[in-house]
Amino acid sequence: MEQLGSTLVYALLGLVVFMVALMVMEVITKFSIRKKVVEEGNIALAIVLASVIASLGMIISSALQ
Template sequence: MATLPKILISTLVFVLLGILVFAVAFLLIVKITPFSIRKEIEEDQNTALAIVIGSVILGLAWIISAAIHG
């Protein structure tokens, strides 16, 4: 039980770090695209772009998870 607070703090730090890295990577993707991703998916109903963005999100999540896990 004595190590529980230490484990919880390290888990919280890694969660926050993972979310931060994910947010920065996603913002970078949004900035480098020459069009509005939101407009293409919501207004133009571009399903292919939605699938690509979903794949990018999953890929980023797996990479961050693997990096944190070690």
């Protein structure tokens, strides 16, 4: 039971760090990433965003282990 609690804490911590990183990326760019990808259908930006998400996931995963 203790391991389950620990796993949940680390999962929530990882999600919080992930969301903060995405918010920082949104603030740093001069345009709305959501608008460019969803409304304008910018495939290149979607691919870059997907690679950033995968990279952040790997970094956060290794940092929390």
